[in-house]
Amino acid sequence: MKTLILKELRENVKLAVLGLGILALILALNAQKYSTILKNLGGISESQQMYLPWQPLVSSDILIGLFCAIFGAVLGWFQIHNESHRDLWAFLIHRPITRTGIFFGKVIAGLMLYVLATGLPLIGFIAWTLVPGHVAAPFQWAMLRPTAIIVLSGTLYYFAGMLTGLRQARWYASRALGVGVALFVSLMFQSEWHLWQALFFILIGGIILATAVWGGFHSHGYYRGQPAPGRLALTGALMPGWGFVLALTAILLVELLLRSPYSQTQYQMTKDGAIYKVTQGDGDQSNIVDLQGKPLVDSKTGRRIGTADFNRRVCTLGKIKPDFSGRAHRGRWFERDCNRFTFWRATPDTLWYYWGQYGRLVGYDIATRRFIGSLGPDGFAQTMSGDGSRFRFGDDRNGFAPASRRIINTADMVYALDLERRATKAIYSITNDSEAATPSAITNMPNETIGGIGEVSLNGNDWDYTIVVTRGYIRLLTPDGKVLWRAAYKPGYPDYNWIQVAFLNSSNQFALWLSPSWYAQGKAGGKLPTQVVWLDREQGVLKSIDLPELFHNGREFAREQKLISLSISPALMMMIPLINEQPQLEDIPWVLVRNSLAAALVCLPIGWWLGLRYSLSLPAQLGWAAFYLVFGIPGLLTFLSVQEWPARESCPNCRKLRVVDRDQCEHCGADFAPPEKNGTEIFELLVAVK
Amino acid sequence: MNEQSVICTRGLTRYFGNKPAVYDLNLEVPRGCVFGFVGRNGSGKTTTIRMLLGLLQPTRGTGSVLGYDIRDLPPEARARIGYLTEEHLLYGWMSVGECGEFQSRFYPRWNEKIFRGVIGHFNLKPAARVKDLSRGERAGLCLGLTLAPEPELLVLDDPALGLDPVAHRSLIESMIYLTRRSDRTIFFSSHQLADVERVADYIAILDRSVLRACCSLETFRNSVQQVRLRFPGAPPPVSNIPGLLQAFRAKGELRLTCVHYGAATEQALRALSPAQMEMVPISLEDAFISYLGERGEKSFILSETEAQP
Numbered sequence: 001m002k003t004l005i006l007k008e009l010r011e012n013v014k015l016a017v018l019g020l021g022i023l024a025l026i027l028a029l030n031a032q033k034y035s036t037i038l039k040n041l042g043g044i045s046e047s048q049q050m051y052l053p054w055q056p057l058v059s060s061d062i063l064i065g066l067f068c069a070i071f072g073a074v075l076g077w078f079q080i081h082n083e084s085h086r087d088l089w090a091f092l093i094h095r096p097i098t099r100t101g102i103f104f105g106k107v108i109a110g111l112m113l114y115v116l117a118t119g120l121p122l123i124g125f126i127a128w129t130l131v132p133g134h135v136a137a138p139f140q141w142a143m144l145r146p147t148a149i150i151v152l153s154g155t156l157y158y159f160a161g162m163l164t165g166l167r168q169a170r171w172y173a174s175r176a177l178g179v180g181v182a183l184f185v186s187l188m189f190q191s192e193w194h195l196w197q198a199l200f201f202i203l204i205g206g207i208i209l210a211t212a213v214w215g216g217f218h219s220h221g222y223y224r225g226q227p228a229p230g231r232l233a234l235t236g237a238l239m240p241g242w243g244f245v246l247a248l249t250a251i252l253l254v255e256l257l258l259r260s261p262y263s264q265t266q267y268q269m270t271k272d273g274a275i276y277k278v279t280q281g282d283g284d285q286s287n288i289v290d291l292q293g294k295p296l297v298d299s300k301t302g303r304r305i306g307t308a309d310f311n312r313r314v315c316t317l318g319k320i321k322p323d324f325s326g327r328a329h330r331g332r333w334f335e336r337d338c339n340r341f342t343f344w345r346a347t348p349d350t351l352w353y354y355w356g357q358y359g360r361l362v363g364y365d366i367a368t369r370r371f372i373g374s375l376g377p378d379g380f381a382q383t384m385s386g387d388g389s390r391f392r393f394g395d396d397r398n399g400f401a402p403a404s405r406r407i408i409n410t411a412d413m414v415y416a417l418d419l420e421r422r423a424t425k426a427i428y429s430i431t432n433d434s435e436a437a438t439p440s441a442i443t444n445m446p447n448e449t450i451g452g453i454g455e456v457s458l459n460g461n462d463w464d465y466t467i468v469v470t471r472g473y474i475r476l477l478t479p480d481g482k483v484l485w486r487a488a489y490k491p492g493y494p495d496y497n498w499i500q501v502a503f504l505n506s507s508n509q510f511a512l513w514l515s516p517s518w519y520a521q522g523k524a525g526g527k528l529p530t531q532v533v534w535l536d537r538e539q540g541v542l543k544s545i546d547l548p549e550l551f552h553n554g555r556e557f558a559r560e561q562k563l564i565s566l567s568i569s570p571a572l573m574m575m576i577p578l579i580n581e582q583p584q585l586e587d588i589p590w591v592l593v594r595n596s597l598a599a600a601l602v603c604l605p606i607g608w609w610l611g612l613r614y615s616l617s618l619p620a621q622l623g624w625a626a627f628y629l630v631f632g633i634p635g636l637l638t639f640l641s642v643q644e645w646p647a648r649e650s651c652p653n654c655r656k657l658r659v660v661d662r663d664q665c666e667h668c669g670a671d672f673a674p675p676e677k678n679g680t681e682i683f684e685l686l687v688a689v690k
Numbered sequence: 691m692n693e694q695s696v697i698c699t700r701g702l703t704r705y706f707g708n709k710p711a712v713y714d715l716n717l718e719v720p721r722g723c724v725f726g727f728v729g730r731n732g733s734g735k736t737t738t739i740r741m742l743l744g745l746l747q748p749t750r751g752t753g754s755v756l757g758y759d760i761r762d763l764p765p766e767a768r769a770r771i772g773y774l775t776e777e778h779l780l781y782g783w784m785s786v787g788e789c790g791e792f793q794s795r796f797y798p799r800w801n802e803k804i805f806r807g808v809i810g811h812f813n814l815k816p817a818a819r820v821k822d823l824s825r826g827e828r829a830g831l832c833l834g835l836t837l838a839p840e841p842e843l844l845v846l847d848d849p850a851l852g853l854d855p856v857a858h859r860s861l862i863e864s865m866i867y868l869t870r871r872s873d874r875t876i877f878f879s880s881h882q883l884a885d886v887e888r889v890a891d892y893i894a895i896l897d898r899s900v901l902r903a904c905c906s907l908e909t910f911r912n913s914v915q916q917v918r919l920r921f922p923g924a925p926p927p928v929s930n931i932p933g934l935l936q937a938f939r940a941k942g943e944l945r946l947t948c949v950h951y952g953a954a955t956e957q958a959l960r961a962l963s964p965a966q967m968e969m970v971p972i973s974l975e976d977a978f979i980s981y982l983g984e985r986g987e988k989s990f991i992l993s994e995t996e997a998q999p
Contacts, residue, residue: 002795003792003795003796007781007792010783011781011783085777085779086740086745086775087775087776087777087778087779088779088780088781089745090740090743090745090773090775091775091779091780093745094743094745094768094771094773095765095768095793095796095797096765096766096768096769096796096797097765097796098764098765219747220745220746220747222747224747225747225761645707647705647707647708647709647749648708649708660703660705660710660749660750661705661749661750662750663701663750663751672701672703672714672750674714675713675714675900675901678902679932679933679949679950680902680903680933680935680949680950680981681902681903682895682902682903682904682905682909682910682913682949682950683903683904683905684904684905684906684909686718686719686720686723686892686904686905686906687720
């Protein structure tokens with residue numbers, strides 16, 4: 001096998017060097033881009049700065065992922081393609097070594113080259129990142145986990161490439177269907193919550209694809225003649241590919257033929273405190289009606305108000321999505337690792353990040369790209385951890401930038417940040433909430449902690465108000481920490497986790513919007529209302545109203561979704577809850593599963609008839625029937641793409657069509673007739689030559 | 691299976707789509723012989739060889755090579771079988787010497803002297819790259835790689851295909867002088883009937899996927915005969931002649947090639963009332979061509995034209 005490994009290494013090393021060069025170039029361009037960003041930081045707006053690739057190592061993941069997938073697939077395919085001519089293939093196969101040995105020889109060499117091409121540039125890039133003075137951003141090894149997983153997942157594409165090169169199939173394009181497994185695993189990364197889940201999916205996908213390739217070596221790429229594990233794996237390897245093809249086709253058809261016109265309705269509040277239903281369609285103009293359905297008209301002209309005019313009347317909103325989970329990080333492990341630090345703000349000469357590991361803002365000098373110190377509740381320190389005191393910046397991002405840049409909080413205090421002077425100042429404490437609350441109300445709530453804060457600017461620049469949310473109350477503060485009002489947070493967390501404060505014309509009047517979380521709304525079937533409370537700073541609650549949900553339809557699925565579900569395997573439908581952090585049986589979309597199962601049931605008789613045409617044995621028929629039930633239409637197409645279409649000819653005995661790969665007719669048991677003699681045959685008994 | 695048989699097949703059949711490439715092949719190749727496997731293009735020779743070596747799954751039927759089931763030839767069986775493919779393809783980036791080194795690592799019985807001898811016979815330099823070799827040189831290198839492991843069974847798939855006359859002669863000489871050993875069986879397919887005549891002890895003829903002949907060369911030569919019938923006028927139409935392979939019609943003459951010429955054939959020919967009937971010597975190549983060619987009567991166009999009033 002060593003000889004074979006050496007031969008494979010030498011044969012494909014050029015490709016690996018090419019890959020290495022490409023990846024090195026990608027990473028070098030990323031480093032270059034990073035330097036350009038730092039040089040031109042002054043010209044980039046604060047809102048855009050949030051989304052810049054502050055740590056080039058983790059921000060290269062998409063490009064690295066693309067490279068690994070393409071390079072892995074090409075390498076695997078080339079390793080087979082090099083010997084795809086039947087005579088060269090025979091030269092390889094016809095040698096005193098088992099097929100398993102040949103398989104391992106190729107795979108070991110291929111994986112070594114893959115590691116070489118991807119590993120060397122990455123190690124170089126990591127080393128570059130680690131040298132102080134190169135990257136002005138935090139680094140910790142755990143940040144590399146997503147990259148490691150992405151590189152590891154490239155091996156799936158490698159096996160898929162091999163399978164594509166190896167497979168003999170009458171539907172030519174179906175040779176590449178093995179890529180579906182790799183794609184499926186890559187897509188699962190987007191919703192996996194834990195590292196072990198990613199590793200588990202890679203392992204399972206790898207075993208399926210590698211076994212399919214191994215089986216292919218035994219049968220020269222045909223399904224027929226493979227050992228049973230190879231046939232099983234090949235079937236499993238092609239099925240997800242069909243799933244993708246079908247789902248994409250269904251989505252395309254639905255988009256082209258069946259798509260309903262776009263329309264979305266939402267509530268909006270104007271500065272006078274009135275609520276309107278605004279329906280945005282495909283056109284520029286929205287349909288604006290009040291809660292009774294009466295169109296909003298201009299009192300002077302009597303004409304309907306246009307969208308632009310209406311937008312000028314809409315009030316300013318302060319938005320908070322509190323998080324009392326107590327977890328330092330939330331979100332997918334993938335995202336979580338990338339966001340182990342959050343870019344906070346840039347001053348003319350420094351960059352500041354909130355780093356969850358230390359619970360502090362850490363600063364870097366832009367010119368030297370070196371660490372300068374950290375800011376905590378205790379103030380500035382020249383070390384990462386300072387005196388150990390931490391802020392409590394729960395990852396309230398959830399895909400958004402932090403709601404605040406000027407303030408930050410601990411569990412019970414709100415601090416104003418002065419990054420230019422590298423200082424913090426306590427502006428509010430919930431334990432000293434004397435302005436608007438009785439001390440007893442606070443002490444009655446032992447779990448009272450700050451779950452979210454937000455700064456509000458009425459003109460887009462200044463800091464006019466601060467919103468502080470605890471489990472019990474929502475407070476509105478002035479920038480210096482004076483409580484203007486306090487309202488009960490009810491209905492509360494976690495079902496209602498979307499808080500908006502509307503600032504009305506009168507500086508004393510506000511409206512508080514409490515909206516349910518998407519998850520709670522889904523569980524409630526879209527029946528949870530949004531609660532709106534009108535508040536006056538002097539008079540307290542003026543009135544309140546419950547608004548029915550407009551957008552979330554609970555467990556109702558659109559016609560398009562139902563149609564697409566027909567093309568997806570019932571088993572995959574059942575796996576949908578796995579994308580949640582805590583999978584629950586009730587999250588299974590049974591309506592869609594039912595549709596998918598109905599399609600599978602239609603496949604059953606078709607598949608059974610096909611099985612008869614192939615003259616499958618009863619156990620094989622039953623096995624395939626179970627397969628159709630579990631995997632639906634993709635399952636049926638998988639059957640057709642793995643099996644060669646059976647040649648049949650008329651049985652001279654019973655005259656029925658019979659398959660040609662049996663020695664006896666499956667109908668009457670007759671043997672095949674020998675070739676018809678034409679009288680020119682010359683046969684004699686041959687003897688060994690001495 | 692006969693214990694003396696190196697290759698044995700029973701009902702070996704392979705379909706490509708709905709078309710049989712090899713149909714119900716029953717073949718026994720005795721040990722120690724040179725066995726020529728002959729047939730026209732597309733008759734199923736290469737398919738048969740690929741099935742015998744486990745490189746293609748038979749649609750049905752069974753077979754064994756050196757006593758091993760062809761569906762699952764173990765490495766020890768492959769070590770005893772040398773296989774030379776028809777296109778002589780090798781890794782272009784390797785040198786001649788590297789090819790030998792690569793191959794030698796897999797074969798415990800690798801004989802470097804034989805390898806050196808064969809590549810020397812073809813004037814190949816060990817440092818030469820395979821991609822720079824001519825087709826004939828590549829064939830020589832392949833032969834060296836196939837012979838050096840000292841295989842018990844040598845399977846050669848049309849080894850002279852596409853070679854120029856010099857390379858062809860060189861390869862055939864190698865086959866005759868280097869490969870022939872009493873304990874070695876050589877199974878080769880060929881289009882070159884002269885090669886078959888020179889080296890084969892036995893032949894098998896595939897005609898449109900079906901085995902039509904399997905016998906010694908001598909038996910084949912004796913079984914195919916040509917007879918010339920002269921007629922005073924235009925020869926009568928030829929029909930129902932037992933064993934008729936081909937009939938050529940010329941002016942006042944019919945030349946018939948028949949197999950299994952016997953009393954029944956002679957009686958049928960006499961029924962045509964020829965003025966004269968004589969046996970004509972036929973070369974083995976002509977016999978092959980008649981055997982493999984289209985059955986029935988053929989006319990020379992000129993004769994037909996002349997026959998017109």
